[in-house]
Amino acid sequence: MQFRRESSCPDTATPCVVCESRGTLTPPTASLSEPCSTVLSMAKAARVLAALKRDGWIETRRSGSHRVLVKGEQQRIWAYHDGVDLGGPAMARIARDYGYTLAELRKL
Numbered sequence: 001m002q003f004r005r006e007s008s009c010p011d012t013a014t015p016c017v018v019c020e021s022r023g024t025l026t027p028p029t030a031s032l033s034e035p036c037s038t039v040l041s042m043a044k045a046a047r048v049l050a051a052l053k054r055d056g057w058i059e060t061r062r063s064g065s066h067r068v069l070v071k072g073e074q075q076r077i078w079a080y081h082d083g084v085d086l087g088g089p090a091m092a093r094i095a096r097d098y099g100y101t102l103a104e105l106r107k108l
Contacts (some may be wrong), residue, residue, distance in 0.1 A: 012021060042087055043106075045080035051108035052078075074099070 042073065049067075056071040057076075067078040076097055080086065086094070093106040 019086070043083040043091065044082070045084045045086055047081035047084070048086060048091070048094065048105070048108075049078060049080070051105075055108050 010096070052069065055071075057071045059078075060068045060070050065079060065081050069076050069078050080090075091105060092102055095102045098105070100108075
């Protein structure tokens with residue numbers, strides 16, 4: 001893992017370290033040889049899909065791992081296997097495609 005120093009954390013005025021491979025902040029007291037302690041667990045595709053369904057998306061048909069979801073006039077293809085970990089870029093893409101911000105999607 002590679003780290004770079006930040007002038008201050010977004011939440012506090014204390015200096016923090018950014019883990020380049022994960023893009024997460026760690027306090028300066030944390031050992032740089034240990035994994036980042038503030039890593040959010042990655043969401044499984046099945047949990048994100050269930051959250052979308054709770055928010056009104058309806059699965060109209062399925063072909064293998066591809067599912068067609070409909071909400072009102074919108075139609076989207078869900079092409080993730082249930083057990084797949086969705087990292088930051090995938091979550092951002094899903095949020096954009098389904099009309100949410102990343103924070104809104106995480107709250108679902």
